[in-house]
Amino acid sequence: MVTTPTRTAHPLGLELDHIDHSYMIGGAFTPVLDDISLTIAPGEFVALLGPSGCGKSTLLRLIAGLEPPHGGAILAEGTPIAGPGPDRIVMFQDPTLYPWRTVRGNVALGHDIAGRRDPAAVAAAIELVGLKGFERAWPHQLSGGMAQRAALARALVNDPRLLILDEPLGKLDSLTRLTMQTELHRLWRDRGFTAIMVTHDVEEALLLATRIIVFSPRPARIIGDLPIDLPPHRHRDDPRLLDLRRNILVQLGHSADW
Numbered sequence: 001m002v003t004t005p006t007r008t009a010h011p012l013g014l015e016l017d018h019i020d021h022s023y024m025i026g027g028a029f030t031p032v033l034d035d036i037s038l039t040i041a042p043g044e045f046v047a048l049l050g051p052s053g054c055g056k057s058t059l060l061r062l063i064a065g066l067e068p069p070h071g072g073a074i075l076a077e078g079t080p081i082a083g084p085g086p087d088r089i090v091m092f093q094d095p096t097l098y099p100w101r102t103v104r105g106n107v108a109l110g111h112d113i114a115g116r117r118d119p120a121a122v123a124a125a126i127e128l129v130g131l132k133g134f135e136r137a138w139p140h141q142l143s144g145g146m147a148q149r150a151a152l153a154r155a156l157v158n159d160p161r162l163l164i165l166d167e168p169l170g171k172l173d174s175l176t177r178l179t180m181q182t183e184l185h186r187l188w189r190d191r192g193f194t195a196i197m198v199t200h201d202v203e204e205a206l207l208l209a210t211r212i213i214v215f216s217p218r219p220a221r222i223i224g225d226l227p228i229d230l231p232p233h234r235h236r237d238d239p240r241l242l243d244l245r246r247n248i249l250v251q252l253g254h255s256a257d258w
């Protein structure tokens with residue numbers, strides 16, 4: 001696999017200022033996000049952890065600009081986010097590749113929409129995620145991990161300033177997941193974008209993130225904000241990582257020996 005010399009020119013910094021959000025669920029007004037304030041520095045890798053249904057994906061959607069918050073504001077470098085933008089790319093649990101496009105066609109999608117032609121950048125992104133040789137493969141010919149790599153290449157080809165990851169590795173088998181964790185971490189280090197990732201896996205958060213935000217059950221409030229001051233190359237059995245894991249599990253309401 002290649003390493004890339006290209007660094008994202010300007011990783012995006014974010015300010016979440018007293019965010020509230022709610023939905024009508026079954027006819028009832030249901031608060032989902034409760035007074036979320038958070039400053040994310042350019043280049044951070046922030047993992048969001050919290051109980052199922054607490055509002056993590058909702059927060060990602062607001063940051064992506066797919067919905068406006070009902071209260072408060074989200075500022076990107078001081079400017080309120082007013083909708084989706086090419087500087088903020090979202091990657092979901094399902095790779096959602098277009099079945100009628102090859103790997104190359106899927107990765108080039110953002111360029112095609114923007115009317116841009118840059119076959120070299122597309123080829124570089126494909127190589128970067130280890131799919132060189134599969135440019136002409138169709139999505140149905142890929143394994144789950146390969147499809148997720150193609151989705152990652154599609155996200156990276158546009159050189160995002162902020163990568164928004166909603167459980168991107170959640171559906172992968174455990175071995176592929178380990179490989180993809182390493183790859184994602186390497187890409188983040190090499191490219192230097194800001195990353196915000198929802199995961200249910202405390203260990204994954206500890207292996208990848210520079211900071212972990214822990215949320216309460218719905219409506220999500222921030223109950224923990226932990227800087228992860230570990231070296232870039234981390235080991236699952238590092239006693240400091242195991243201590244942090246215990247601490248986070250307790251915050252999430254599990255017993256420490258879980």
Ligand SMILES: Nc1ncnc2c1ncn2[C@@H]1O[C@H](COP(=O)(O)OP(=O)(O)OP(=O)(O)O)[C@@H](O)[C@H]1O
Binds near residue numbers: 025032056058218
């Ligand atoms: N478009 C929507 N319309 C109505 N309710 C919604 C909508 N999207 C999410 N919700 C509700 O908001 C709450 C939070 O959902 P969200 O998907 O943000 O949680 P989550 O923390 O990401 O959950 P999980 O960890 O299980 O993926 C849930 O109760 C869900 O039912």
